[in-house]
Amino acid sequence: MLRMSTLFLRTLREDPADAEVPSHKLLVRAGYVRRIAPGLWSWLPLGYIVYRNIERVVREEMDAAGFQEVHFPGLLPREPYEKTHRWEDYGDNLFRLQDRKKTDYLLGPTHEEMFTLMVKGEFSSYKDLPLSIYQIQIKYRDEARPRAGILRAREFVMKDSYSFDVDDAGLEKSYQRHRDAYISTFDRLGLSYEIVSAMAGAMGGSKSEEFLAPCTTGEDTYVKCPACGMAANVEAIVTHAVPEVDASDVPAAHVEDTPDTPTIASLVEISNSRPELRRSDRDWTAADTLKNVVLMQVAIDGTRTPLVIGLPGDREVDLKRVEAGIHPYELEAFEEEDFKKYPALVKGYIGPEVLGENSASGIRYLVDPRVVNGTRWITGANKRGNHVYDLVAGRDFGWDGVIEAAEVRQGDGCSNCGEEVTIARGIEIGHIFQLGRKYAEALDLKVLDENSELVTVTMGSYGIGVSRAVATIAEQSHDDKGLLWPREVAPADIHIIATGKEDEPFNVAQGIAEDLEARGIRVLFDDRRGVSVGVKFNDSELIGIPTIAVVGKGLNDGVIELRDRASGEQELVPVADFINTVVELCN
């Protein structure tokens, strides 16, 4: 039994000044967590109970799915990460350190390498597979900017699983089993979530989905189609296919003098204001222009090469989407200095004529999927103050490839059905990947198949942010008074408050608390003497245990008040019925 009189807890009346998001404010105010340093948090008793409840649910669901728990150190040797190149690829986000002999170590940001080697050490036959193993472990990532309390920390707890199969069909099955296990887990945790298509990104591999908890404070943006149910991270979204156009009646391209039009807005304005440039049927819009954006792509070895992306002028480039499309290259801005090195690029007036790997410049030119054969554009003429009109894609210019680079907007056509999509934000609570053979190859994990031939194992990787789930539930489940924990993860089933200055309510409450505990109900008992009832009520609402009982003046009528924290509904229960009523409520 937790007793408020002795509990190591101090609630705060005011929000901490450095907190922005609700979970951060409330978890600190209610005395669940305290900050130690940027991105590092300590758990106080109530917080640690919630954390362990979540961990328990995750473990139970993984075990129920037939996955086996193992455990690695958080401190890991350099060598395996050297073999997969992640010692370098992880960059500044990896915590590196040395022992007294100056040998390199790292604090594990994720454990693909170690799991691969563990399986390699034990198994060598296709008969041993499939296998799925997991751990619940502290992970370390030296985030450039930890934020939002414990939503993005530098030390956090993750449940990470890995599946090992002999072929693609097996991987698909293992993936599906994890997907199902994740659904059960998040349902039990009381989280609302969406399963969205994602990019495999730097992890390598192919198929990948994210479990996103819809939440305005989330860091991930995703797209959802109300019509067909398609859901995808913006990084993974595919533009709705645009049909080719018959451009046989479009006049030949012609260059026009358009002084002082380095921006799309100025170009549209001059095009509509000069009679010889006007369209007869309607005004020009930004969507009629082809904007060519120069970026610098950087290879892992640091080599910088320019990249030009052509997209409709009414769209901004979404750098995250570009990076997803050009992985493993990274992006940097194209600076003034760079323009000097590439004189073919006239800032503000770049056109497709000078672009492309087969052109004189050799600069790679990728276009938005909306640029299809027959579409007609106004774009730069590669000369200061000049634009070219009626430039037809396919007829007058070509490109090296297509890239999903444009920002995704509310109302864009769904890639699946074409209906208008909506955009929302979410917190990533889980991520499942079909990794493939990247790690098995790098670390030489092979088994003998039924033909006695060595085959490389194919892997999946699956993560749940356990500590992040505490904050995510708090984000999704609170009101202006405090937290609202689902019973499964709450620090207790019932918060019993004794009121008044007489002994009787305290004695009755004490007896009830003991009886409930004997029936398996987890109790937090506010047995503080001399604390005003307002303080007790407010603390109980802040702490957010799902059921609150008030033992006080109702005893005169032989009743105890039972309140539902979430709904605020209240009923008066005769003392004699109280235990059974609560036991029923909690089961």
Place this chain on the structure above:
RNA sequence: CGGGGCGUAGCGUAGUGGCUAGCGCGCCUGCUUUGGGAGCAGGAGACCGCGAGUUCGAGUCUCGCCGCCCCGACCA
């Protein structure tokens, strides 16, 4: 890394170059109070982020450093 903001007691904050750095919450003692963050009285708790400088005098002005928060970049 770029932009913005901020460092005063456990928390939240006030503080025109000038007395012993103030207030609220919380904490301690006593009395009173007990159904929505009680009242009265008394008390403890501060290297005003650090270091230089200007000045008769610096929490306050100047410079440097450190740290923190937010936005962006970054982030399986």
